[in-house]
Structure formats: structure tokens, C-alpha cells
Amino acid sequence: MIELYKLHWSHYVEKVRWALDFKQLPWRGIDIVAFTKKEMQRFNCTQTVPLIHDIATGVAISDSSPIIRYLDETYPEHALLPGDPLEREEAWQWMLRLDSTLGLHARRLGYTQLIMECPDTLSRLFMPKVAGGLFTRPVLRVLAAPVLGAMLTLRFRFHRNREDRVYEALESQLVPIAVQLERDGFLVGARFSAADITLASLLRPLRIVPHFADHPQLQSLFAWQERLFREHGRDGAFLYEELIKAQRERRGSMRGKVSWLRSVPTAAMPGEPAHLQVAHNDIHPVSRWTLLLGLPAYLKLRWFAGIGKVRYVPAAFHAG
Ligand SMILES: N[C@@H](CCC(=O)N[C@@H](CS)C(=O)NCC(=O)O)C(=O)O
Structure with missing residues (x-):
């Protein structure tokens, strides 16, 4: 069982929730109080959400991309990072950049x-x-x-x-990404990866920002x-x-x-x-x-x- 410390509307949290669901790992969410974050103070890592605590291994880790990398390395089934080393590094760089x-x-x-x-x-x-x-x-x-x-x-x-x-x-940043996705369908290689989860999740707040949601060159994105x-x-x-x-x-x-x-x-x-x-x-x-x-x-x-x-x-x- 994995505990996910979260603010339920956070787009970084949604990125990890999506990864957990994709990998079919059992997890439960713990809503934190944003002003004190006292629920997660016992963990010795950066105090941002998402933060996961893997009860099976005792590992506690924050920061959405390292969390996904940890999950993929610890539970290799339903991989989210590409197996090919070059594509893997490309996906990792996309995630950190986004x-x-x-x-x-x-x-x-x-x-x-x-x-x-x-x-x-x-x-x-x-x-x-x-x-x-x-x-x-x-x-x-x-x-x-x-x-x-x-x-x-x-x-x-x-x-x-x-x-x-x-x-x-x-x-x-987004206009060239939209063009790339129209052409390739995925950010890296020929299959869905953690880079796509990162982009789709982190884009979410822009759905309420008309300048982007109605932007003619971003409709395909x-x-x-x-x-x-x-x-x-x-x-x-x-x-x-x-x-x-x-x-x-x-x-x-x-x-x-x-x-x-x-x-x-x-x-x-x-x-x-x-x-x-x-x-x-x-x-x-x-x-x-x-x-x-x-x-x-x-x-x-x-x-x-x-x-x-x-x-x-x-x-x-x-x-x-
Ligand atoms: N790079 C981090 C960013 C996480 C982050 O900034 N989370 C925000 C919520 S969206 C947070 O923890 N805010 C706590 C605060 O402002 O004290 C990640 O990918 O997880």
C-alpha cells in the first residue's frame, strides 16, 4: 500500500495519482492542511505535495518526477519510463523541464x-x-x-x-509541443510514457485560462x-x-x-x-x-x- 499525501486539486498530485493508477498499485490518499502540512512533517524529505510513503519499503519521497521514477524502478510492471536508455533520458528531461x-x-x-x-x-x-x-x-x-x-x-x-x-x-513553449504531438502522438518514441502524463496533468490549470484554452494554435493540444x-x-x-x-x-x-x-x-x-x-x-x-x-x-x-x-x-x- 502506498500513501499519497496530497492537495486533491494540485496538478502535480494528479500526475502521481495517474501514474499510480496506470501501474495498478494500491494507494490511499491523505489530504493535508496546506498551511501547516503537519501530516507529513515526520518524513525527512522536501515538504511539497505530492509526497508518497511506500509502506512496503519504508521509503518516503516527494517531487513528482522522482516519485514516478522510484515507482517504476521498484515496481517495473506497467512501465512508465521507456526501456531504451536514450528514450528514457529524453523522457526524464521532458519531465523535469515541464x-x-x-x-x-x-x-x-x-x-x-x-x-x-x-x-x-x-x-x-x-x-x-x-x-x-x-x-x-x-x-x-x-x-x-x-x-x-x-x-x-x-x-x-x-x-x-x-x-x-x-x-x-x-x-x-506550448505551440511547438502542439505541432510535435499532431505529428507524433507522444512526446517520446512511439508509445505513451510518463512524459505524456506530465504534460497532460500539468496543462490542466490552463483549461480555465481563456488565452490558452481558446488559443487557435493550441486546440490540438x-x-x-x-x-x-x-x-x-x-x-x-x-x-x-x-x-x-x-x-x-x-x-x-x-x-x-x-x-x-x-x-x-x-x-x-x-x-x-x-x-x-x-x-x-x-x-x-x-x-x-x-x-x-x-x-x-x-x-x-x-x-x-x-x-x-x-x-x-x-x-x-x-x-x-
Ligand atoms: N516539483 C514539485 C512541485 C510540487 C509543488 O510545488 N507542490 C505544491 C502544490 S501544487 C506544494 O507543495 N505547495 C506547498 C506550499 O506552497 O507550501 C513536484 O513536481 O512535485
């Missing part, structure tokens, strides 16, 4: 979208059980939103999305993802996807026009690192005092992010 770029950028833009459109979703994600679910009630979840939103904004730097050119970096979700029995929509969709249907609009991208052609982005040993992360410490700075950043993001309203039209991949 963890360090797409995963981080998609997280920033997914939360940004929730803050702009339905910030009271945050307490339903982060505090479903705190004080018996008190903060998920209608008035309190509106009051909790700025506090959670300010904390997340500083922790993941949503207020710097524009300066850090997050939209541009993602666009220049989301169709590819949707097809994999269906073939592998993954959840069609996470809670935050359902909540933002309901809100958009009620309002008839969504925040979809990234004003600064309108007329300026996307300049070449700096090249990606050639060879990675480990995945990079971008979690920044937040104290009670920096929270005070987070509130103006949150309010600016919520109301003046430079991302205008457009009419709501469901993304095409939902129909396929």
Missing part, C-alpha cells in the same frame, strides 16, 4: 484566473474542513478570499505575471489532453473548473483579453536549460508581515490585472 516551466506557469495563471473571476473558490479548495467547513459558507468565503488570495499572490508571485512574461513563455483523460479514466473536471464554469455561465463573461499581448509580437524567449538534474520550484516564504504587502497586490490583480472581459464561450475541447 515540472520546472509549464507546471509553475500554469499554476500561476490558473490561480490568477480564479482570483480575477471567483476568488471565493479559494476557501473551498484550501479550507473545506477548517472549523467544520465554516469558511466555505457564503459570507465567510467572501471574507476569506482576500486573505488566502494575498497569501497565494506572494507565495507564487501572481502580481509579477506580466513582468515575468509568463503568458509569453508558455505560448512559445487540448484535444490530445482530453482524449488521454478519456482513455485513462481521469476526472473530466476538477472542482475549481466546475466552479469557474458555473460562474461564467451565470455572468455570460470571463476575463480573457490579455491587453499587453494585443499588438506586440511575442519576442523570442530565452532558451530553456539544456540539461536538468532536478526540477526547479518557485515557492516564496510568506510571513504575517509580508501578508500586509500581499493585500494591495491581490486587489490590483483582482481588479486591474490588464486582462479584460470577453463574452463567455465554452472552450472547444469540452465539445469534442
